[in-house]
Amino acid sequence: MLLAVDNSPLLAVPAIIAMGIGFSIPYAVSYIRSEDLVSGRPTVGLSAELLAVNVTPVVATPAIGAAFEHGHAGIGWLVLGGFSVLAGVVNLPRPPAR
Numbered sequence: 069m070l071l072a073v074d075n076s077p078l079l080a081v082p083a084i085i086a087m088g089i090g091f092s093i094p095y096a097v098s099y100i101r102s103e104d105l106v107s108g109r110p111t112v113g114l115s116a117e118l119l120a121v122n123v124t125p126v127v128a129t130p131a132i133g134a135a136f137e138h139g140h141a142g143i144g145w146l147v148l149g150g151f152s153v154l155a156g157v158v159n160l161p162r163p164p165a166r
Contacts, residue, residue: 098117105113128151135144 099114102113102117103110105116128147132144132147135141135147
């Protein structure tokens, strides 16, 4: 938001630092949750999460870009919205693994 007002270094540097902190905080929780996915094998859950995180943009970006390019912007926006809802549902609080 600060960068939209003015792009001077006085505003840009704190904005960039705040974005870095905001984007990095969820990773600790994500790693802990993914290690609990497969009981007794934390690396399997973590590997599955990292694979999904890295493959999704590689597959989704060209597909959504093609939808926008060929006049199917409505479908592209629905897919992006659906992905956001799916991410929210998957990240709802759940009881800790035993």
